[in-house]
Amino acid sequence: MSEDHSLYARLTATTAPASVIWIRLYVGAVFFFEGIQKFLFPDELGTGRFDKAGIPAPGFFGPLDGVFEIVCGALILAGLLIRLATVPMIVDMLGALLITKLPILWGDAPLFSGKSGWWDFIHEARVDLAQLCGSAFLLIVGAGAWSVDARPTRGDR
DSSP: OOHHHHHHHHHHOOOOOGGGHHHHHHHHHHHHHHHHHHHHSHHHHSHHHHHHTTOSSHHHHHHHHHHHHHHHHHHHHHTSSHHHHHHHHHHHHHHHIIIIIGGGGGTOOTTSTTOOSHHHHHHHTHHHHHHHHHHHHHHHHOSOSSSSTTSOOGGGO
């Protein structure tokens, strides 16, 4: 077995059950459609939102985030290279939580004026936390039996 095949095999290996598809469908669809919306509604969800949140170079990072969410969301939906696809999405969700949601705890959130404290934070962060947990789960278990990653490779047949 070549080293490249071994790396590919390690990245795509999964013994997770077919039911993992439910997590993949949810996580992948949310990322995919949120990425598209960054381009459909740039002022509210893309560049404009990144600017309002104080993220530097919003004209670069807003669209870049949208592209990553579309591509990684599609890979997650297909169950293709899922471990690689979840890593940038975990970083994405950690960034969203740290930059846009955590400031709600002390009342300094530019995207959520008037909201502060634990209950407002946990309410506003619910989707980000679900996406983070779902992505981490998929990173650990892989794509599951009903995925492109689970298909046997030519050398495995």
